[in-house]
Amino acid sequence: MxxxxxxxxxxxxxxxxxxxxxxxxxxxxxxxxxxxxxxxxxxxxxxxxxxxxxxxxxxxxxxxxxxxxxxxxxxxxxxxxxxxxxxxxxxxxxxxxxxxxxxxxxxxxxxxxxKRSGILSITSVPPGAPVVVDGAEAGETPLNLELSGTHELVVGKAAASVHRTVTIEFGEPQSLHIPLPSEAIDDDAGETARAPADLSRRTANAPRRGPGRIAGLAATATGIVAMGTSLWLGATAKREYDRATDVCGSDLNCTDATDYEFAVARVDAARGRGNVATVVGGLGLAATITGVVLWFSSADERTGAHQEEHSTRFEPQIGPTRVGITATRSF
CATH class of the missing domain: 1.25.40.10 (Tetratricopeptide repeat domain)
Structure with missing residues (x-):
């Protein structure tokens, strides 16, 4: 300096x-x-x-x-x-x-x-247009180039391209915005530019979950978690019982008082966990059934499309090995 x-x-x-x-x-x-x-x-x-x-x-x-x-x-x-x-x-x-x-x-x-260089910002509508600077490919819009002096730019393809002469001096930034016809960009870029509009139309006509179905999903998920917890509690209860029988046998007949007290404590723990497992499992089953009912009894919400009529019929299923409900839906 x-x-x-x-x-x-x-x-x-x-x-x-x-x-x-x-x-x-x-x-x-x-x-x-x-x-x-x-x-x-x-x-x-x-x-x-x-x-x-x-x-x-x-x-x-x-x-x-x-x-x-x-x-x-x-x-x-x-x-x-x-x-x-x-x-x-x-x-x-x-x-x-x-x-x-x-x-x-x-x-x-x-x-x-x-001669100090500056930033030339080039944008186009639609974006994705190829940019050539002084006969050399420089990239696609939007594009930032660090340049100095006078340069010839071509933005776009073939006959649809736009020619500009720019001069960058004293380190000053410049912006160049060029509207282009769609044929001035690559086909792939055009598809990319049109994709958001197509996606918006598809999204507008897609079904949206109503509040009933959301509640059904939540209830079903809660029920599944509860039943999983019930299975885990049942497994720990069995493990406690097995520890007791390993010491004193299934009839808890122990000659040593300390072993007997240990076995009784393990059996009590197993019984308590088993009771909790039964309650949690029952609640989980009820929540799961409730969630299924809410899911099938709630209609989809649609935007821009006709809402079809649906009917759902529920039938209890009670047998020697299962208890539940069957949902039949007509479309």
Whole structure:
């Protein structure tokens, strides 16, 4: 990074010389005001307050015009990444300075700022259009490219494509939005673009579960969990009983008092768990049956389609090995 022309003694001396060479009513007042503005500008730069420094340099220049103030303004604008404005002040400095070497050096600074790359954002309707930059494939829209200078763009396919010339300078971003006919994109991309609409239509006509069916699903799931818990409790109850019979036999006939107490405790635990398993299993069965009834007795909700009439008949099934209910639904 180049340095600004910020040596205060040199700059203020130059301002003084210019001031003495200009005839006006009160040169000392302008000189003092310019000196104060320069001092404030340098203080602002020391605390990295570039905007305030620019204002103070401009104030000093308005009082006593000198190209060094323009250079310092350009330098601070560059630090703010306002490259186009910085280049404008560098060009003013080139016009006003008498140093030919400085003109050449600062002209190179301006050229470097102009060549800074920026982001070109390319979008199209529909999306998915191929993008060619200077004859080379660059991707499909939407697309972000980092470019510098002038480039030829082709967006779309064949005769339906759109040609654009873009120039990226001073690191400035640009956006390019291009409406295209559907034939300007790939067939696959077109199908992708049309898919959401087709999906929306299918979704609109799809059946939706009513509150009765949701409740039925919840009840059935609860019943299944309860019956699973019942089976687990039954298994643990059997395990406790087996521990008791391993010690004292099935009739709990033990000669040792400690073994007898252990066996009785295990049998009591098995009996308690077995009772809980029976209750939980019964509740689970009832919940499952209730869920099935709610499911078949509740109709689907449809949007955009005719709701057909359904009828459901429930018949109890009682036999020596099963108890339940049979649901028959007509469509």
């Amino acid at each position: 180049h340095s600004r022309l910020s040596n205060s003694s040199l700059t203020l001396a130059t301002i003084l010389l210019v001031t003495l060479g200009v005839a006006h009513a009160d040169p000392s007042a302008d000189k003092e005001a310019a000196q104060a503005a320069f001092a404030r500008a340098e203080a602002a730069e020391a605390r990295r307050d570039w905007r305030t420094a620019i204002d103070e340099y401009q104030r000093a220049y308005d009082l006593v015009p000198h190209p060094n103030a323009l250079f310092n303004i350009a330098h601070d604008l560059e630090l703010l990444e306002e490259y186009r404005n910085a280049a404008a002040f560098y060009l003013r400095y080139i016009d006003e300075t008498s140093d030919e070497g400085e003109r050449v050096r600062v002209k190179e600074l301006v050229d470097a700022l102009r």
